[in-house]
Amino acid sequence: MIRIDSVTKRYPDGTVAVDRLSLEIPDRSITVLVGPSGCGKTTTLRMINRMVEPSEGTILLDGEDTRRQPVTTLRRSMGYVIQNAGLFQHRTIVDNIATVPRMLGWGKQRARERAAELMERVGLDPALAGRYPYQLSGGQQQRVGVARALAADPPVLLMDEPFSAVDPVVRKGLQDELLRIQDELGKTIVFVTHDIDEAIKLGTMVAVLREGGRLAQYAPPAELLASPADAFVEDFLGADRGIRGLSFLPSAALEVTTDAVIPAGAGAGLIAAVKAPTSWSPTPTAARSAGPSATN
Numbered sequence: 674m675i676r677i678d679s680v681t682k683r684y685p686d687g688t689v690a691v692d693r694l695s696l697e698i699p700d701r702s703i704t705v706l707v708g709p710s711g712c713g714k715t716t717t718l719r720m721i722n723r724m725v726e727p728s729e730g731t732i733l734l735d736g737e738d739t740r741r742q743p744v745t746t747l748r749r750s751m752g753y754v755i756q757n758a759g760l761f762q763h764r765t766i767v768d769n770i771a772t773v774p775r776m777l778g779w780g781k782q783r784a785r786e787r788a789a790e791l792m793e794r795v796g797l798d799p800a801l802a803g804r805y806p807y808q809l810s811g812g813q814q815q816r817v818g819v820a821r822a823l824a825a826d827p828p829v830l831l832m833d834e835p836f837s838a839v840d841p842v843v844r845k846g847l848q849d850e851l852l853r854i855q856d857e858l859g860k861t862i863v864f865v866t867h868d869i870d871e872a873i874k875l876g877t878m879v880a881v882l883r884e885g886g887r888l889a890q891y892a893p894p895a896e897l898l899a900s901p902a903d904a905f906v907e908d909f910l911g912a913d914r915g916i917r918g919l920s921f922l923p924s925a926a927l928e929v930t931t932d933a934v935i936p937a938g939a940g941a942g943l944i945a946a947v948k949a950p951t952s953w954s955p956t957p958t959a960a961r962s963a964g965p966s967a968t969n
């Protein structure tokens with residue numbers, strides 16, 4: 674488990690990017706950090722692998738202060754995926770994916786075999802192996818980015834807006850693929866997005882941050898939709914949160930009624946309606962079981 678314990682990041686110019694943030698990030702699930710631009714999502718993610726050092730507070734990985742371990746060891750346990758994939762343009766796809774295994778001293782053949790296996794896992798045609806990144810579509814490049822991050826089989830995956838540069842259809846495919854990969858591999862994923870729909874689709878737990886890097890709410894998606902903590906969260910979730918919340922309702926909780934209606938220009942008829950109970954308590958599905966709560 675990753676535990677962020679009362680962490681503050683103050684940049685040298687005085688900007689407080691993250692303010693006393695506490696979160697417990699459960700193992701083998703997707704935790705999404707979501708919020709408006711500048712609310713400290715990327716800073717939080719980068720503090721987890723120490724690309725940014727906290728000014729105050731502690732981050733623990735499996736109970737150990739991340740500052741106690743060498744930064745290279747820490748980063749090897751954490752794959753990192755960024756927007757636009759960040760691939761090495763002068764290296765072929767297979768060599769991009771094999772980068773970390775090669776750095777870890779794997780032989781070329783073994784590293785390439787691993788890369789080929791990962792291409793298949795992320796849904797990339799093996800025929801693309803010898804191409805260069807510029808010869809791939811944006812969506813394919815993102816898949817390569819995910820494969821590269823998974824190459825050395827790290828237990829943790831940090832993903833910073835990995836799908837935000839692709840069109841909505843490709844994006845949906847990438848999201849579905851990530852959920853499938855997660856089902857198979859059970860990584861601990863911390864995923865940054867500013868898109869609430871993406872957060873709700875992918876997150877087992879969702880942390881909504883507000884400006885100044887303060888935690889507004891930390892909850893499973895169904896709970897967020899059913900009981901936003903305040904007006905900021907409610908506004909961020911959007912006007913249609915009630916409809917979206919229905920997808921988390923177990924069907925047994927829905928009441929089917931038949932109401933008499935009189936359509937214009939016709940005789941009286943019956944119309945079936947589905948009503949959510951007035952006070953339903955969201956029960957996350959097994960795959961999205963409730964994680965630990967957090968305080969700020």
Ligand SMILES: Nc1ncnc2c1ncn2[C@@H]1O[C@H](COP(=O)(O)OP(=O)(O)OP(=O)(O)O)[C@@H](O)[C@H]1O
Nearest residue numbers: 684686688690709710711712713714715716717867
């Ligand atoms: N190196 C830096 N020096 C000073 N301020 C910084 C630095 N990096 C980020 N910030 C500031 O810290 C705040 C949080 O930035 P951060 O990039 O973490 O936010 P974000 O939520 O990821 O934003 P976005 O969604 O736009 O990527 C912002 O006000 C930003 O301007």
